[in-house]
Amino acid sequence: MQWEGPNSRGDFVAIAEKDSRDDNYKEYAYTKFGSPAVFPAPGKVGDYELRYVHAGSGKVIGRADIKVTPVQATVQVPAAADVATPIEVQWTGPNYAGDYIAIAGPDQPAASYLFYTYTNKGSPLKLQMPSEPGSYEVRYIMGKSRELLAKSAIEIKGVGASVEPPPVADVATKIEVTWKGPANQPDYISIARPDQAPGEYLYYTRTNQGSPLKLQVPSEPGNYEVRYIIGQGNKLLAKAPIAVQAVSASVQTPAEAAAGSKIEVTWQGPANQPDYISIARPGQAPGEYLYYTRTNQGSPLKLQTPSEPGNYEVRYIVGQGNKLLAKAPIAVQAVSATLQAPAEAAAGSKIDVAWQGPANQPDYISIAKPGQKEGQYSYYTYTRQGSPLKLQLPSEPGTYEVRYILGNENKLLARTAITVQPVTASVSPPATAPANALFEVQWQGPGYPPDSITIAKPGMPDNRYIHYVYTRTGNPVKLKAPEEAGTYEVRYIMGQESRLLDRKTITVK
Structure with a gap:
């Protein structure tokens, strides 16, 4: 206006x-x-x-x-349509914001509907049909006032369907189901107990997977129904009975095994995709375990044993529903280890450690502070490196422990004390050096492979530098001076943990 x-x-x-x-x-x-x-x-x-x-x-x-003044609208629909299908609706009208095309029962008020689509989707538009057969109206509704502008009658017809599963199936397997039906987008084939409502199920597969399709069977034996369900409204169109029968399995294990080792388990069973062989305490529920291996690894398969000695069970578990099919007892025996390491060694060095122990794949020899937890360490070497093996020592002097750790669950089997002795070093640079030029630095120190001589500003952290050179390049080393004149420090840095052992001042001119 x-x-x-x-x-x-x-x-x-x-x-x-x-x-x-x-x-x-x-x-x-x-x-x-x-x-x-x-x-x-x-x-x-x-x-x-x-x-x-x-x-x-x-x-x-x-x-x-x-x-x-009044506005005009029209709707054009097919005279009949199948239940739960979307239909095309041709319409004319004002197409104001909020206007919509709806389907409703003839006795429903103008503002009520079963399904609707906004007119801003254009003409023609798709409109969902109800899942119940009967007489309905397709309506043009003004969104602002909920006023009915136009309507057209439509008859919704029932549709048929069929399902053909096998009469019998093993628990927890997948079966093929051949079906016929409307195949609307949300339709599905389900398996349910006979007393369950149409929209309830144990497992289902959408009909868009085609016919035949795969359907999961429950892990509990009994009588069930395979159903064709119209997804829109969960209407049951067809059903067929199926008897789900129990299956058996067996597991064969050694009577005893060393803690933390891997054992061979021979088994027989249905070998469904999620099935597994587990080891658990006798009181644990079927779906609980300490370790497991999928049956798709074949028979026999390898199964990890716990690091804690005791009585356990090896079990065949149906993965779908965690149902126990078979079990066998096994005694997990304690294991021991010994270590031989020097009583003391220089900080940052590598020592030889002789050891005896189970030598499982993840086992390792570590060095740790006495108060550290069993799975914590400063450095470690796997036992698969042989005996004796090389073990890195920390750069921080002090009292430590060399440990044999059962890698599975980080269980401590043996330990021996070691004193890490401090090391010293010195650097002898010239008092001055020209900017951006090489100068010689004499040094004394442990000379470990990662050790270096660095030049840095006085406030820099020990692990920061402007230029550096490894001590392994010789003695003296040639170190490059910074481009900017000023006061700097030449440092001996133990490469292991970037520990500062000595520093001297140098003036760059």
């Missing part, structure tokens, strides 16, 4: 029913958005009034009559 007025702060124009109170209106728009103002007309035909409302006084300072 076009308007003229003071356009004061908060002024607005509105449409209201004829002869209604000045403060009662249907739609409005603020004048600050300019002229013409835009707002939707009321959803009902009749006589109305356009008003200019002055915000400061709350008074109507301008009026004009307007008649709201």
Whole structure:
């Protein structure tokens, strides 16, 4: 609508029913958005009034009559359609914001519906049909007023379906089901107990997987139903009985095994995809275990034993539902180990450690502080490196323990004390050096392969530098001076943990 007025702060124009109170209106728009103002007309035909409302006084300072006339709409639908299918609807109408095409029972109010699609989807649009057969109406509804503008009758017809599963199947297997039916997008084939409602199931597969399709069978024996379910509304179209029968299995294990070792288990059973052989304590539930191996690894398979000695069970478990099919006892025996290491050694060096022990694949020899937990360490070497093996020592002097650790669960089998002695070093650079030039540095120290001579600013952390050279390059080493003149430090850095052993000042000119 076009308007003229003071356009004061908060002024607005509105449409209201004829002869209604000045403060009662249907739609409005603020004048600050300019002229013409835009707002939707009321959803009902009749006589109305356009008003200019002055915000400061709350008074109507301008009026004009307007008649709201009917709008026309049409809907065109097929005379009949199958239950739960989407149909195409051709329509004409105002296509106001919020307008929609709906399907409803003939006796439902205009604003009620079973399914709807907004008209902003265009014409034709897709509209979902109900899952119950019967007589319905497809309607054009004005979103603003919920007024019915047009309607067309449609008959929803029932559809047939069939399912053909095998009469008998083993527990926890997957079966093939041949089916016929409407194959709507959400439809599915399910397996359920006979007393379960149509929308309830134990397992299902969507019909979009084709026919035949694979359907999971429960892990509990018994009588079940395979069903064709219309996904829209969970309506049962067809069913067929199936008897799920129990299966057997066996496991053969050694009577005893060393803690932390791997044993061979020979087994027989259904070998479904998620089935597994586990080792557990006798009191643990079927789905609980300490270690397991999938049956798809074949028979015999390797199974890890716990590091804690005791009595255990090796079990065949149906993975679908964690059902126990077979078990056999096994005694896990304690294992021991010994270590031979020097009583003391230089910080940052590598020592020879002779050992005896089970030498399982993940076992290792570690060095740790006496208070550290069994699985914690400063450095370690796997026992598969042989005996004796090389073990790195920390750069921090002190009392430590060399340990034999059963890698499976980090169980401590043996330990021996070792004293890590401090090491010293010295650097002898010249008092001055030209900027960006090489200069010689004499050094004394352990000379471990990762040790280095560095030049750094006095405030830099020990592991930071401007230039460096490894001590393994010789003695003296040639070190490059920084480009910028100033006071620097030449440092001996133990490469293991970047530990500073000595520093001297040098002036770069």
